[in-house]
Amino acid sequence: MLKYQQIAAELETYIEEKALQQGDKLPILETLMAQFEVSKSTITKSLDLLEKKGVVFQVRGSGIFVRRHKRKGYISLLSNQGFKSDLEDYQLTSKVIELDVRKPTIEVADNLNIGLGDDIYYVARVRYINGQTLCYEESYYNKALITYLNKEIVSESIFHYIRDGLGLKVGFSDMFLHVDQLNEEEANYLHLRPGAPKLYVETIFHLTNGQPFDFSKVTYNYEQSQFFLQANSSM
Amino acid sequence: MLKYQQIAAELETYIEEKALQQGDKLPILETLMAQFEVSKSTITKSLDLLEKKGVVFQVRGSGIFVRRHKRKGYISLLSNQGFKSDLEDYQLTSKVIELDVRKPTIEVADNLNIGLGDDIYYVARVRYINGQTLCYEESYYNKALITYLNKEIVSESIFHYIRDGLGLKVGFSDMFLHVDQLNEEEANYLHLRPGAPKLYVETIFHLTNGQPFDFSKVTYNYEQSQFFLQANSSM
DNA sequence: CATTATAATTGTACCGGTATAATTTATCAA
DNA sequence: TTGATAAATTATACCGGTACAATTATAATG
Numbered sequence: 001m002l003k004y005q006q007i008a009a010e011l012e013t014y015i016e017e018k019a020l021q022q023g024d025k026l027p028i029l030e031t032l033m034a035q036f037e038v039s040k041s042t043i044t045k046s047l048d049l050l051e052k053k054g055v056v057f058q059v060r061g062s063g064i065f066v067r068r069h070k071r072k073g074y075i076s077l078l079s080n081q082g083f084k085s086d087l088e089d090y091q092l093t094s095k096v097i098e099l100d101v102r103k104p105t106i107e108v109a110d111n112l113n114i115g116l117g118d119d120i121y122y123v124a125r126v127r128y129i130n131g132q133t134l135c136y137e138e139s140y141y142n143k144a145l146i147t148y149l150n151k152e153i154v155s156e157s158i159f160h161y162i163r164d165g166l167g168l169k170v171g172f173s174d175m176f177l178h179v180d181q182l183n184e185e186e187a188n189y190l191h192l193r194p195g196a197p198k199l200y201v202e203t204i205f206h207l208t209n210g211q212p213f214d215f216s217k218v219t220y221n222y223e224q225s226q227f228f229l230q231a232n233s234s235m
Numbered sequence: 236m237l238k239y240q241q242i243a244a245e246l247e248t249y250i251e252e253k254a255l256q257q258g259d260k261l262p263i264l265e266t267l268m269a270q271f272e273v274s275k276s277t278i279t280k281s282l283d284l285l286e287k288k289g290v291v292f293q294v295r296g297s298g299i300f301v302r303r304h305k306r307k308g309y310i311s312l313l314s315n316q317g318f319k320s321d322l323e324d325y326q327l328t329s330k331v332i333e334l335d336v337r338k339p340t341i342e343v344a345d346n347l348n349i350g351l352g353d354d355i356y357y358v359a360r361v362r363y364i365n366g367q368t369l370c371y372e373e374s375y376y377n378k379a380l381i382t383y384l385n386k387e388i389v390s391e392s393i394f395h396y397i398r399d400g401l402g403l404k405v406g407f408s409d410m411f412l413h414v415d416q417l418n419e420e421e422a423n424y425l426h427l428r429p430g431a432p433k434l435y436v437e438t439i440f441h442l443t444n445g446q447p448f449d450f451s452k453v454t455y456n457y458e459q460s461q462f463f464l465q466a467n468s469s470m
Numbered sequence: 471c472a473t474t475a476t477a478a479t480t481g482t483a484c485c486g487g488t489a490t491a492a493t494t495t496a497t498c499a500a
Numbered sequence: 501t502t503g504a505t506a507a508a509t510t511a512t513a514c515c516g517g518t519a520c521a522a523t524t525a526t527a528a529t530g
Contacts, residue, residue, distance in 0.1 A: 002483070023445055028510060039485045044512080052287065052467075057407055059444050060511045061493030067445075069409045070345075077312075077412070078466045110305075172292060174304045175464040177312070179414055179434045179457040197432030197457075199414045208468065209294050209523085210258055210302075222414040222432075229410040229464075231313045232287075233443065237513070263480060274515045279482080295481045296523030444493090 004045040007036050011046065012055055015066055022068040026056065029064075054230035067230075074228035077175070090129050094155050097124040097189075101143060108140045111204050111215040119143035123154050126189050134224050136189040139216040146213055162213075171208035177201050182219070190221045197222045239280040242271050246281065247290055250301055257303040261291065264299075289465035302465075309463035312410070325364050331390050332359040332424075336378060343375045346439050346450040354378035358389050361424050369459050371424040374451040381448055397448075406443035412436050417454070425456045432457045 001009075011026070020026075027035065032043045047064060050056045057067045104112065104120050112120070121141040127134045139158075141149065146162065153161045162168050178200045187194040198219050205214040236244075246261070262270070267278045282299060285291045292302050339347065339355050347355065356376040362369045374393075376384065381397065388396045397403050413435045422429040433454050440449040 004483075030510085041486080042484060045483080047511095054407070057441075057443075057445055058511065059493075060491065062444065062510070063493090064511080065445055067407065069439075071411060074411060077464060169468075171468045172289070172302065173466045175466065176306060176309060177434075177460075177462040177464065179432050179455070179460050181432055197414050197416055199412075199434070204304075206292075208292075209297065210292055210300055220414070225412075225414050227412040229312060229412065231408045231410065233404075233406045239513075265480085274517095275481095276516080277514060280513080282481095293481065294523075295521065297480070298523095299481080 003036075003038055004042050004049065007032075007038070007043065007046040008049045008053075010036075011050060015055065020066040020068075022066060022070075024066045026064040026066065051232065054232075069228065069230075071228065074226045077227045077229045091131070092134075093128045095126045095128070096151055096155050097126060099123050099149065099151055099154050104140060108215055111202075112140060112142050112212050114142055114144070121146060121149045123149070123158070125154070129224055132224055133190045133192075133221050135218050135220045136186055137216060137218045139214055142211075142213050145207070145211060168213070169208040171206045171210065173203050173205045175201055175203045186219045190219070192221060192223075199225050199227075238271075238273055239277050239284065242267075242273070242278065242281040243284045243288075245271075246285060250290065255301045255303075257301060257305075259301045261299040261301065286467065289467075304463065304465075306463065309461045312462045312464045326366070327369075328363045329390050330361045330363070331386055332361060334358050334384065334386055334389050339375060343450055346437075347375060347377050347447050349377055349379070356381060356384050358384070358393070360389070364459055367459055368425045368427075368456050370453050370455045371421055372451060372453045374449055377446075377448050380442070380446060403448070404443040406441045406445065408438050408440045410436055410438045421454045425454070427456060427458075434460050434462075 014020075015026075026032075029040060029043055033040055036043065047056060047058060051058060054067055056064055058064050100122055101119050102122050104114060104116060104118065106116065108120065109116050109118070114120075120143055121139075123137075123139045123141070125137045125139075127137060145168065146166065149158070149161075153165070159170065163170060180198055180200055182190065182192055182194055182196045182198045184194045186198065187196065199222065201218045201220070203214075203216050203218070204212050205216070206212050250261075261267075264275060264278055268275055271278065282291060282293060286293060289302055291299055293299050335357055336354050337357050339349060339351060339353065341351065343355065344351050344353070349355075355378055356374075358372075358374045358376070360372045360374075362372060380403065381401065384393070384396075388400070394405065398405060415433055415435055417425065417427055417429055417431045417433045419429045421427075421433065422431065434457065436453045436455070438449075438451050438453070439447050440451070441447050
C-alpha cells in the first residue's frame with residue numbers, strides 16, 4: 001500500500017476511534033509530517049484524498065477539520081463498488097434470478113462499447129437489506145474482460161471478485177438516474193404495487209484504463225432508498 | 236486565477252473545441268509542461284482537477300484521455316451551484332413564491348447549526364425549464380452570513396450573488412436524496428397529480444470554512460428529472 | 471507467426487524547498 | 501472595551517528533482 005493511502009487510512013481510523021465530530025480540528029500539517037515521518041507533499045496528498053472522500057475539509061490559514069454528517073442509514077451514491085461501508089451494520093443478501101452468457105442488445109453493446117457478436121454475462125438479482133427488498137438489479141458484463149462468473153460469485157460481491165479474483169482494477173463510473181413508477185415485473189420482485197415510485201439508475205463501470213466492463217440497471221425500492229452525496233467546491 | 240486552474244480551463248476548452256470523444260488522447264505530460272511553460276507538478280495538479288471533475292482520466296504508462304458520456308439533457312447532481320452548464324442550452328426561469336425573514340424551526344436550526352432565536356431568510360421558488368415545471372424549492376439561509384436578499388436577487392441566481400455580490404466562498408455540500416410521492420401542495424406547484432413520484436433532495440451548503448449557510452429542500456418533477464453522476468475509484 | 475523477453479514510453483510517488491494567501495492571534499491606540 | 505493594525509500561524513501554489521510502476525513498442529526466440 002502506498003504511503004499516502006496508508007496515512008489517509010490511519011487518519012480515518014483515528015477520526016473514527018476518537019469519534020470526532022464535524023468541525024473538530026486535526027493536528028496541523030507540520031505535526032502530521034513529523035508524526036508520520038514523511039514530507040509535506042505526501043501528507044498533503046493524503047489529506048487531498050480524504051477531502052475528496054468527504055472525510056475532512058481544509059481551510060487555508062486555519063487548519064484541517066473533520067467533515068461529518070449527522071444522518072444514519074443513508075447509502076452513499078458514490079461508493080463505487082456495490083454498497084460499501086455505509087450499510088455495514090445492515091444485513092445485505094442477494095437472490096440470483098438469472099445468470100447466463102448471451103449476446104448484447106444494441107443498447108448494451110453501445111454502453112459497453114462492444115460488437116453485437118461479442119459475448120456478455122447477464123446477471124439478474126434481487127438484493128435485500130434486513131430481509132426487506134432493496135433493489136432489483138440487471139447487469140451486463142463484457143465477457144472479454146470478466147471472463148468467468150458462477151452462481152457462488154454472483155450471490156456474493158461481484159466487485160470483490162473482479163478486483164481480487166480477476167486482478168482487475170476498477171476505475172470510474174458514469175451514473176444516470178431517473179425517477180419513475182414501477183412496472184408489473186419490478187413491483188413483483190420488490191414486493192410493491194405497480195405504479196409505486198422508483199429510483200432507476202443505469203451505471204457504466206470502467207476499468208482504470210477506461211474500458212467499460214459492466215453496464216447495470218438498478219431499480220430501487222423507494223421505501224428503503226435514502227441516498228447521500230457529498231460534493232466539493234470547484235465542481 | 237491560479238495557474239493550474241487556468242490550465243485546466245484551457246484544456247477543457249481545447250477538448251470542447253476539438254470535440255474530442257471518450258478515449259481520445261491528450262498530449263503527454265512533457266508536452267503540456269513545455270506548452271504551458273510550467274513545472275510537472277502544476278500540470279499534474281491541473282489534470283487531477285480535471286479528473287476530479289470527470290473531464291479526463293489518466294492511465295499510468297499510457298497517457299491522458301478524454302472522459303465523455305454520450306447522453307444529453309441530464310442534470311449533474313454535483314454541480315454545486317444551482318444548475319450550471321449542463322442545462323445551458325435550456326431556458327431556466329424561476330417564480331418566487333415567498334421571500335421573508337423568520338425564525339428557524341428546530342430542524343432548520345439543527346441543519347444550519349444556529350440557535351432558534353437567530354434570523355433566517357426563507358425563500359420558496361418554483362423553477363421552470365423550457366416552460367415546464369422542474370422543481371419546487373424551499374431554502375433557508377443563515378442571515379448572519381447571507382446578510383441581504385431581495386426579490387430581484389432571488390429570482391436570478393442566488394449563488395452567483397453569494398459569490399460575487401457578497402464575496403463569500405462556497406465550499407462543500409451534503410445532499411440527502413429520497414424518492415416518494417407528491418403531496419397536494421407539491422403537486423399543485425409542479426402541475427402534477429398528487430401521488431405522482433418525486434425526487435426529494437435536502438442539501439446543506441457550507442462555506443469553505445465549514446459554516447453551513449443554506450439548507451434547502453427541493454422536490455423535482457419526475458418527468459423532467461434526469462440526473463447524472465460521475466464517480467472515481469478509491470471513493 | 472505467435473510467444474516471450476527486453477527496452478522505451480509515460481504517468482505517479484515521494485522528497486524538500488521557497489513564496490504566498492487566508493486566517494487567527496497579539497498588539498496597540500482611542 | 502472596542503476597533504484597527506501588525507505579527508504569527510497555517511495551508512496552498514509552484515518549482516524541480518529522483519525513483520518507480522504500468523503500459524506499450526520493439527526485439528528476440530522458437
